[in-house]
Amino acid sequence: MTRRLIVLASLVALLLAAAIAELALGAVKVPPGEVLDILFGSGKTGPNHQIVESLRLPRTVEALVVGAALGVAGAILQGALANPLASPDVIGVTGGAGFGAILIIVLFPEKIALLPIGALVFGLLAAALVFVFAWTGRNRGSIAKVVLAGIAMLSLFTAGTTGLLAAFPEKAPSAIFFLAGGLTSSGWESLDTTWPYFLAGAVLVVFLIRPLDRLALGDDVAASLGSRPQLIRFGAAVAAALLAAASAAIAGLLAFLGLVVPHVVRMAGRTSSQTFVVPASALGGAALLAGGDTLARTVRAPIELPVGPFMVILGVPVFLWLLRRAL
């Protein structure tokens, strides 16, 4: 119990540090004290105020929201599918979102503002198709059926994406940034469109935490305790689809985060109880994305590296090291 509290407290500290770094660092360095002044309004106006409030603050909030959403989406999918490999990939969301974004880039290059909508709509569409195939017919809602339908849909949409890029190679440069995953300083617009999806996903998750713990003891135990296993899995998949599609709309494809963060917090907390794993994954995901984005913006400044691959390259060795120690 105390171990969990220590982990949660450390994650909160990391998250605050990452958020302040994201606000303070960059081409213009703003001292942390001034950042706090700007945020909590001892009313200075000036260039630093502009930079922090209209460029870095929206980006920081995006990083925190997307990081938390992907961490939670991974945690609940791994729980619901009793599968350590589960991430928003396996319900088709990532594949669909990628296709939707590339479709906008290729077909409506003059309306690039539609890109988040394309990613969101196709991400949810792919997940909906997975649900249609996985939750009908025999053994509806079984783990194998969900995972197989999801992987099939992922392959289909990924093939569509690759096909489009091969047919329109001149569009590839603008597509790469989205596929790699990264944040932009485009203000509050993308959050304006996506917040209802994040909110709906988050509310659903709150109701799923306890049923998911029951599901960990198997479908029979969960059912005998009064839960409906297929319904829990469906709810978890819907919540993860909402969170991951909205995340993809803002930040492109960052699947790695959703896969890894829940494992790291389980290892750190030495428990897979969802009452711990879900909030810890939210904090950890937010801290990781904000911290990763700060690094990606600053290591080769003024060049901004896309945070997706950067995080993966830094994250994989850490993850493998943890894996070796844990198993």
Next chain:
Amino acid sequence: MEAAAPTLAFPLPLEAYDVRVKIGGTAIVHGATLQVHPGELVAVVGPNGAGKSTLVRAICGLQRASAGVIAWSGREVRSLRGRELARLRAFVPQRMPVPAGVTVREAVTIGRSSQLRVLGRMTRADRDAIERAMARAEVGRFAERALVTLSGGELQRVQIAIGLAQEAPVLIADEPTSQLDLGATVEVAGLLRNLTAEGLTVLLVVHDLALAAAIADTVVVVSKGRTVAAGPPRQVLTPERLADVWRADAWLSEHDGRTALHVAWLGQR
């Protein structure tokens, strides 16, 4: 067996009449009737594939029955919501997946969560129920250990504790000893018998006839999807019935609370 109408005036904890179950169009149970009286230990026995587990799952509300009546304390299983049912009976499946990173106490707490409202918090009474369940199933000693570190017998007792945390009047277990060695079987059998003495009503699916004869008040024989006999073990598990249902030349003996099944393993000499 003649199917009678349920007696609703003084409902038994569990009654099932002429239950039929189809799985994927195949009839697995076609005509099963049983009654469970308060405070007794009932053993459902029968050959492999007779439909014992399917019958018990249908009784528990985990599998839809295509026909028949299943009543828990006089209330039809179909009319009960999951959480209501969880107050009337606990079900211990044959094998529970053993998730990593879950301790015994956490698992038993999950069992208790069936009694909470959606998003409701644990009260003092709930925490007491968890402690009581762990004490009764004798798992308190290793309450903080992870499930993955337990032996088969310990894990079975934890599964029973998960059921006990529901504080339902009836506990149903599907083959609770089939994976256990002799010593662990003796332990679990003693535990189930003690729980019955404390007033719990217990229904088990059992493979081992000598074990069923030793611990059960009533034995229900299932053969080819039907209940074919029910009563005290010695009256029901006769050499004729063993020959008829199990196609084995065998008889049960009992001496000083020890039971044995004497089998002509290689047929008649």
